Amino acid sequence: MNLKKSGIQLDLVFWLVSQGFSVVPLHLGSKVPKIKWGRYQKVLPTRDELLRWFRVPSNGAVVTGTNSLVVIDFDNIHDYLRWSLWAQSDGPEAARLLLRDAYKVRTSRGIHVYSRSSMDIRNLHYGKIDIKGRGGLVTLPGSIHPSGILYREYQQGSFPVWAKLEDILPTEVLALGVQEVPEWRRREERERLDLSVLDEEQVLNMPVQVDLNEVKRAHRIEDYIEGIEMTGPNWGIAKCPFHEDKNPSFWIDTERQLCGCFSGCTAQPLDVINLVARLNGISNSDAIRELGMR
Secondary structure (H helix, E strand, O other): OOHHHOOOOHHHHHHHHHOOOOEEEEOOOOOOEOOOOHHHHOOOOOHHHHHHHOOOOOEEEEEEOHHHEEEEEEOOHHHHHHHHHHHHHOOOHHHHHHHHHEOEEEOOOOEEEEEEEOOOOOOEEEOOEEEEOOOEEEEOOOOEOOOOOEOEEEEOOEOOEEOOHHHOOOHHHHHHHHHHOOHHHHHHHOOOOOHHHOOHHHHHOOOOOOOHHHHHHHOOHHHOOOOOEEEEOOEEEEOOOOOOOOOOOEEEEOOOOEEEEOOOOOOOOEOHHHHHHHHHOOOHHHHHHHHHOO
């Protein structure tokens, strides 16, 4: 696919912003933001900002949580089809509205279903279904997945409002919420904690425990930096994502999984957690939680 001829379209950008949702630019062919986007969780980008960001082909993402936006991310098409059968036959009215009226996007493997919630929804994970709420980013149609697959509109529509997770997901899916707790933690607590005695609200509100070493093993710096030129077996350079950089000044040690900028915009070497936190304008703790759920 010719990336130079691809990218999110301005009419889609302006339409989403007109609905009260923030849109931010990503590097073409990746999920890495081009800007520090944290402030756009609270304010909408201006027309001048949008024109500047998207004047060149770029991927784009909507900031979930803005104007109560919640996106249901079905990781594969089979889970979406099972959900759609449930929504059509046994689901509450809110689920049927989502199936019939919601704006939907075809991803590399599954479907994004757009909606709004009257609740303050955080990012949640149920098996292979993610709920993208406050502080999330969801890649938009016209964008190129790192695999080369194009995100496409699946269904034009609106953003139906729902109040409770039970209104949009089957009970058996919500029961998978306990799987947010990693296996290493479940083994540790199995003798002293019986999840069966907790009600659904308690399960959904359980803090997500993250194995830091597992996060670092599962995510590599190379996945988040574009255009790396390898200059040695374990050493690469690229243009720095944190400043205008005509000549590559960003170094990557692929063996030690550290990186930094020769120009001095990184005070000390970054690991993958530090890098993702800075790229997304979030804290290291939030980066650990986000990476732990991917």
